[in-house]
Amino acid sequence: MTNRNDPAFRTGSxxxxxxxxxxxxxxxxxxxxxxxxxxxxxxxxAGRWKGKxxxxxxxxxxxxxxxxxxxxxxxxxxxxxxEFNAKKWVSIAKKSGQKYIIITAKHHDGFCIFQSxxxxxxxxxxxxxxxxxxxxxxxxNRQDIKFGFYYSQTQDWFHPFGNGNDWxxxxxxxxxxxxxxxxxxxxxxxxxxxxxxxxGPIAVIWFDTPKIITNKQSQELLDLCHRLQPNCIVNxxxxxSLGDYCSTGDNAIPNxxxxxxxxxxxxxxxxxxxxxxxxxxxxxxxLIKNFIDIVSKGGNFLLNVGPTSDGIIPxxxxxxxxxxxxxxxxxxxxxxGTTPGPIQNLDWCKTTKTxxxxxxxxxNWPSNGxxxxxxxxxxxxxxxxxxxxxxxxxNFENFNSDVIIQCPVLPPDPIVTVVKIT
Ligand code: H79
Numbered sequence: 001m002t003n004r005n006d007p008a009f010r011t012g013s014x015x016x017x018x019x020x021x022x023x024x025x026x027x028x029x030x031x032x033x034x035x036x037x038x039x040x041x042x043x044x045x046a047g048r049w050k051g052k053x054x055x056x057x058x059x060x061x062x063x064x065x066x067x068x069x070x071x072x073x074x075x076x077x078x079x080x081x082x083e084f085n086a087k088k089w090v091s092i093a094k095k096s097g098q099k100y101i102i103i104t105a106k107h108h109d110g111f112c113i114f115q116s117x118x119x120x121x122x123x124x125x126x127x128x129x130x131x132x133x134x135x136x137x138x139x140x141n142r143q144d145i146k147f148g149f150y151y152s153q154t155q156d157w158f159h160p161f162g163n164g165n166d167w168x169x170x171x172x173x174x175x176x177x178x179x180x181x182x183x184x185x186x187x188x189x190x191x192x193x194x195x196x197x198x199x200g201p202i203a204v205i206w207f208d209t210p211k212i213i214t215n216k217q218s219q220e221l222l223d224l225c226h227r228l229q230p231n232c233i234v235n236x237x238x239x240x241s242l243g244d245y246c247s248t249g250d251n252a253i254p255n256x257x258x259x260x261x262x263x264x265x266x267x268x269x270x271x272x273x274x275x276x277x278x279x280x281x282x283x284x285x286x287l288i289k290n291f292i293d294i295v296s297k298g299g300n301f302l303l304n305v306g307p308t309s310d311g312i313i314p315x316x317x318x319x320x321x322x323x324x325x326x327x328x329x330x331x332x333x334x335x336x337g338t339t340p341g342p343i344q345n346l347d348w349c350k351t352t353k354t355x356x357x358x359x360x361x362x363x364n365w366p367s368n369g370x371x372x373x374x375x376x377x378x379x380x381x382x383x384x385x386x387x388x389x390x391x392x393x394x395n396f397e398n399f400n401s402d403v404i405i406q407c408p409v410l411p412p413d414p415i416v417t418v419v420k421i422t
Contacts, residue, residue, distance in 0.1 A: 008252035031099035047275035059273030084311030097328035100146035110158030148204030210239025284323035296350035334359035
């Protein structure tokens with residue numbers, strides 16, 4: 001049906017067509033930018049175990065260091081995020097121009113950061129005693145931001161019938177398939193029921209690492225989500241080519257324009273869950289350029305933060321997000337609600353469009369201020385710099401099949417200047 005050969009879609013999926021799906025996806029297609037939050041027991045060790053720095057991504061610490069579940073699960077006694085403030089978190093997303101928030105309800109370690117009547121490995125077992133997801137749901141509603149949950153449906157290193165923990169359990173034993181199905185039917189599904197019943201409207205359920213899940217199990221989970229909340233969209237990592245949109249591989253951006261719905265999830269440093277020694281921050285400029293690249297190819301950007309176990313989003317993350325928000329405030333028009341533009345094969349510029357306008361995002365400003373754009377046709381009315389309060393019209397001329405636009409010699413925007421063609 002569509003071309004998903006790009007390596008970025010290693011973990012991607014096909015999607016079902018249909019009017020229902022279009023309805024569900026309408027807001028998401030315009031939204032472009034979301035906040036991903038990885039928060040759980042792994043935020044406490046933050047990449048260190050028994051005084052040793054553990055390699056790899058923070059939320060994988062239990063797996064990387066083969067920590068026995070009996071030992072790791074003792075972290076519940078320490079989870080008490082006294083600084084957690086839903087209003088602050090949602091405000092950060094709001095100021096950054098993000099339109100949706102997706103938080104880990106349960107990651108691969110199996111800990112549920114919400115109040116659940118299914119199993120005991122959840123927030124109720126901690127000294128915190130409140131449900132942070134409930135507070136976030138209320139606050140997102142207040143600030144008009146869509147809210148959704150990440151849920152690890154296959155890997156679960158705590159549940160004996162979940163997948164992935166080969167240091168506490170021997171899953172090659174008898175009844176593996178039957179046991180995993182038991183886990184899906186009697187543990188995963190009831191959790192999904194709680195998540196889609198107790199928190200008001202949920203915009204997205206974001207599954208991950210499908211691995212051994214069967215087609216039947218994926219289909220049942222998809223149907224369950226849509227039955228409980230018909231407007232809830234489900235990402236492609238549900239598995240077996242099911243779901244409402246494709247997820248690329250982590251941090252992967254496809255090389256070309258794609259003609260289906262897709263999203264890149266990405267990190268600001270290297271880890272997803274908070275890791276004390278990860279200071280490998282991407283620059284705000286690179287993040288903005290990645291974001292533009294993604295939108296110009298028809299995708300959404302789900303950008304991650306990993307709050308500390310106290311409930312603080314690292315300052316470096318907040319700084320970058322706010323800088324993206326600053327750029328976006330001036331350039332909303334060329335991002336939200338746009339579709340991929342007509343020029344797709346140039347490295348120095350990325351384009352988007354609306355019915356009336358084409359937006360040229362100039363990633364590398366030419367030293368003479370002259371932009372040479374191929375194949376835009378001859379029906380151009382007006383050219384200006386987006387965000388220019390004086391709305392100065394720029395001179396342009398047609399030359400063969402090119403349009404040559406004379407811009408200021410110095411780029412008007414310090415990060416990425418956008419030229420608007422009407
Ligand atoms: O939730 C985030 C990741 O934890 C999750 N997806 C994003 C959104 C994810 N699950 N699996 N993976 C990412 C890929 C796993 C990579 C691994 Fe490794 C390579 C696991 C074991 C070897 C890196 C190195 C992580 C642990 C050691």
